[in-house]
Amino acid sequence: MNVSHQNTDNLNAVISIEITKADYQDKVDKSLRAYGQKANIPGFRKGKVPFSILTKMFGKSVRVEEINRLVSEALYNYIRDNKLNILGEPMTAEDMTVDLDAQDDFTFRFDVALAPELDVKVDKKIKVPYYTITVDDDMVKRQNEAFLSRFGKQVSVDESTDERDLIKGSMVELASDGTPLEGGITVESTIVSPNYFKSDDEKAKFAGVKKGDKVVFNPSKSCNASVAELASMLNTDKEKAANVTADFEMTVTDITHLQPAELNQELFDNVFGKDVVKSEEEYFAKLREMIARQLVPESDYKFSIDARAAIEKAVGDFELPDAFLKRWLLATDKERKAETIDDDYSRMVPDLKWQLIKEQIVKQFDIHVDDNDLKALAKRVAASQFAQYGMTGVPDDVLERYGNEMLSSKETRSRLINQATEQKIQTAIKESVTLNHKEVSMEKFQKLFETAE
Incomplete structure (x- = not known):
């Protein structure tokens, strides 16, 4: 077997692999004998199939398989041993013709793409801007508010003062005249959060709501007719929720308000770890560093x-x-x-x-x-x-x-x-x-x- 390559230009080359029958025949015979030890062929005991029968039945496919394996190994070993820096994968030359049935000796040719030789030198001669983003007071304020909310606690209140409040209550579907719809949907207990309403008009109906108030709103409009959100709000299945367009009356039974954490040692410890920060000045300085x-x-x-x-x-x-x-x-x-x-x-x-x-x-x-x-x-x-x-x-x-x-x-x-x-x-x-x-x-x-x- 002989393997060589020739550059057609600076970026392309052809690798030629010449093989003779002597290069692959022993491997073909060995594979056939190994196959004969395992094959179940009618009329013969396992391992007793004559070699001539094995050759007639499987010789061609085994020959092709061994030639392909030999060529593939030779090709990639040559690329590795000669340290050819190629792009993509080798491809059979477009003008190559091989007749595996009629030939015993072959010349396989593969087109390969060569990576260009580059002069890359990264050093101080190359100047690059590096932008450091200034941490302003608004960033610190927003981060502090986020931590106050994260480490705050939920408390029950009598009146809603924030659209992020959770409003709990019962709901009943209304007829067009504003009275409870006979056979309509009744929800014994559910929770809504106006903060997530898609409609500002529906959101406004809950502004300043108190325990015991009755609020008429349209659940479908509040969520842009999202079937999944409606089903969750009305505690019903999606098929039923898909047909809901009416107003509902909600009787408010409870209001949960997020009470922000206080700016104290407990907050400092929650944010940065035990006793890492011990004053407001240190806390805000650490926030700035963190941002x-x-x-x-x-x-x-x-x-x-x-x-x-x-x-x-x-x-x-x-x-x-x-x-x-x-x-x-x-x-x-x-x-x-x-x-x-x-x-x-x-x-x-x-x-x-x-x-x-x-x-x-x-x-x-x-x-x-x-x-x-x-x-x-x-x-x-x-x-x-x-x-x-x-x-x-x-x-x-x-x-x-x-x-x-x-x-x-x-x-x-x-x-x-x-x-x-x-x-x-x-x-x-x-x-x-x-x-x-x-x-x-x-x-x-x-x-x-x-x-x-």
Whole structure:
């Protein structure tokens, strides 16, 4: 067997694999004998089928299978051993013809696309803006109000003073004349929250309502005729709720109001942990620090966009093996159409070029991800997920257990490897380029994206 390759240009090559009968026949004979030991063929005992019969019955298919296996191994071993940096996958040469029935010796030819050689150097010569978002007083105020609500308590009150109050009561369906509808829907007990009403007119009917009041409103209008919401509000099934359009009279039996937490040590401990903060001044300073940390990912995201643009500009434009890649995309994705491949491909080119640049950055900084990196990232992801449900300060062993469960999934592990690699690339870029630090308000920061678009 002989394997060689020849460049047709800087971005395309052909790999040729020449094999003779001697390269594969022993493997074919061995496979046939192994098959004969297991095959159940009428008229013969298992393991006693004559080799000539096996060859006649299965020789052709086994021969094809062994040739394909031999060629595939030779192709990918050659690419690996010769360190060919290819794009996509090798494809059978369009002008290659092979007759597996008539030939014993073969020459298989494969077209391959070669990645362009890039001169990528990320250093201080590359200047990238880094925007730090200013934490203003309104941000601190909103965050404080959020914590006051989160750690507040529900109390029963006589009168509603907030549209977020929960109104509990009984309901009865009304006829067109405003009297209870005979045979209509009666709800012994339900809870409504005007804050979630879709109609401002219906919401206004509950303003200042008191215990014992009777309120006439239209449940259907309050939720834009959402069958699921109606069924829940009226304690009935969806089929019945779908036909409800009438007004209802609700007799208020109770009002639950969220009483915000007080600005005291109990709140400080709930938010930041026991005795971490001991005064209002420290509390608001910590809030400001916390918000600033939460805004860092926003700044980093904008930096990643600007850094990519700056590095791409420094590298300059470069060509890709366009014809091959379009052919490969059509062959490997049956959903793609020949008439749209040019448009599809043009949309993919920017990200493909950036991916090739990133591969060079990985080499420049010798970036790799090990088990410790994955475990640390998995714990951070677990902590973030807990935080979404308001659970902070989760013990380290719990985070580690959840992280290990994530890594046990092959799909999740692969995703985390990609995420960790991406983070290391961004860190390497951030530490190596020249950062032009700029402080901006949130409003101006958001407008930076509008300008980019």
